[in-house]
Amino acid sequence: MKQTFVIDEEGGITVFPSRKEAEEAVTSNGGYGFDSLETLEASLANAPATMATQIWNSLPGVEPVKGFKSKGVAAARIWKQIQSLGEPEETPDAEAAEPVAKPKKGNATRKPKAEKKPRKSAKKAKKAKAPKKEKRAKRAKSAKSANGVSKKLQVVAMIERRGGATLEEIMRETGWARHSVRGAISTLGSKGGHKIESFKTEAGERAYRIA
Numbered sequence: 001m002k003q004t005f006v007i008d009e010e011g012g013i014t015v016f017p018s019r020k021e022a023e024e025a026v027t028s029n030g031g032y033g034f035d036s037l038e039t040l041e042a043s044l045a046n047a048p049a050t051m052a053t054q055i056w057n058s059l060p061g062v063e064p065v066k067g068f069k070s071k072g073v074a075a076a077r078i079w080k081q082i083q084s085l086g087e088p089e090e091t092p093d094a095e096a097a098e099p100v101a102k103p104k105k106g107n108a109t110r111k112p113k114a115e116k117k118p119r120k121s122a123k124k125a126k127k128a129k130a131p132k133k134e135k136r137a138k139r140a141k142s143a144k145s146a147n148g149v150s151k152k153l154q155v156v157a158m159i160e161r162r163g164g165a166t167l168e169e170i171m172r173e174t175g176w177a178r179h180s181v182r183g184a185i186s187t188l189g190s191k192g193g194h195k196i197e198s199f200k201t202e203a204g205e206r207a208y209r210i211a
Contacts, residue, residue: 004035005082007043011054013078015085041075052078151176152192155184156210159196164209166201 052074158165
């Protein structure tokens with residue numbers, strides 16, 4: 001990847017591994033970015049006359065100067081000098097010459113095969129569906145009383161009485177919860193064709209009767 005350099009406001013040069021990082025540095029801290037001799041010349045053309053001298057004198061290993069004949073000469077010398085910036089340091093010969101031990105083929109280990117999940121048998125699949133059938137049977141059984149009469153018919157018979165039937169009486173007779181009784185009463189009125197009256201007894205209990 002092509003290196004990009006940034007000149008800060010004091011004339012120091014920093015090298016970045018990518019143009020994107022250099023642009024972010026310029027946006028955050030200001031300065032000028034360049035990645036070629038031509039773009040360096042363009043940056044110096046817009047900079048103060050003393051900037052080229054400041055840049056050169058800030059470079060490591062150079063002999064300081066008081067000025068350059070032109071910005072073009074300064075750009076050429078600076079560009080040549082900074083080519084070594086950012087290069088990785090060479091490793092010692094001893095380390096480079098040291099052979100790397102190759103792993104023995106016999107030491108290679110094989111990855112254990114993933115265990116296959118056992119498939120569900122047809123018998124297990126049938127057993128899994130069994131609870132649904134049991135639930136249906138329970139619901140069908142609960143819809144009828146012990147003497148085989150539909151619980152809804154029982155409710156109708158109770159609320160047809162002159163005094164009707166209280167909510168608690170219907171719950172005891174049918175074994176339904178409070179909300180189930182109210183739902184059944186509502187269904188009998190809306191779909192069963194019955195005109196049902198809801199009222200409170202003298203004791204303050206909720207009761208129902210067919211009007």
